Structures are given as C-alpha cells and as structure tokens.
Amino acid sequence: MTGLRSGEVARAAGVNRQTLRYYERRGLLARPDRTPGGHRLYPAETVTLLRAIKTAQRLGFSLAEAAGLLQAGRLRHRPDAGLAQLGAAKLAETQARIAELGVIADTLRSALAAGCADLVDCAGQPRCPLPFADPGQAATLAG
Secondary structure: OOOEEHHHHHHHHOOOHHHHHHHHHHOOOOOOEEOOOOOEEEOOHHHHHHHHHHHHHHOOOOHHHHHHHHHHHHOOOOHHHOHHHHHHHHHHHHHHHHHHHHHHHHHHHHHHHOOOOOHHHHHOOOOOOOHHHOHHHHHHHHO
C-alpha cells in the first residue's frame, strides 16, 4: 500500500489534519485508503488538490464554489462551470465590492475631515457626511 499519511499531506499542502477530515466530509476529497493499522493514505495528487482549494479560497471562492471548480475540472466537457466562467463572475463580484469599499472609504474620509468624533453627535450636525444624515445620500450609498 502506497500513499502519503495525513501529516505528510497536511504539511506539504500547508493545512492541518482537521482540514483534511473536514474536506473529506464536505466531499472535496475522496475518502483515502487505510493501512491495516487504520492510518489514512492519500494519493500524492491530494497535495495539488488541496493547494488548488486553498488558492480558490484566497481568490474569494467559497468552499462550495471551489468544489464546483474542481468538479468542472474533472468533467472537462462543462466549460460553463469552469474557471473561465466562474472566474469572470467572481471578478465582476469582486470589482463591485471594491467599488462599494471605495464609497465607504470616501465616506469615512469625509467624516474624519468633518471632525465627526461621535456618531450620535455627528448625526445632528449639518456638516455630517455620514449616510444617515441625509436619506437621499443613504440611498446613493446603498445603490
């Protein structure tokens, strides 16, 4: 019987053993073979698979989305579910979030520049740039 033990896989992929078990339960990793002593033995490709999952997470994909990406890679005849398609959607989502964060940053800069030191006190001041100061401004920030 050949393969890598849990600790070896975890170290090589930069995760912990609990992550391996969790991914098994979630269906991201196939159940490994076992030694006669009950130790898990993973194929060497598991390290690459784990690295791919962690990379997907760093790119903003949820575990469910990462599972979809992995499945699409296995079923190469589904280009609509692969990285090109899902990556484009994630990029659009990320760009929208960046725009939202830009509005938040600008609003915070304005609040600091206006001298807002307390939310309640600032709300009563005409110079307050925070969204609740003007219902029209709050709609602009939310939209």
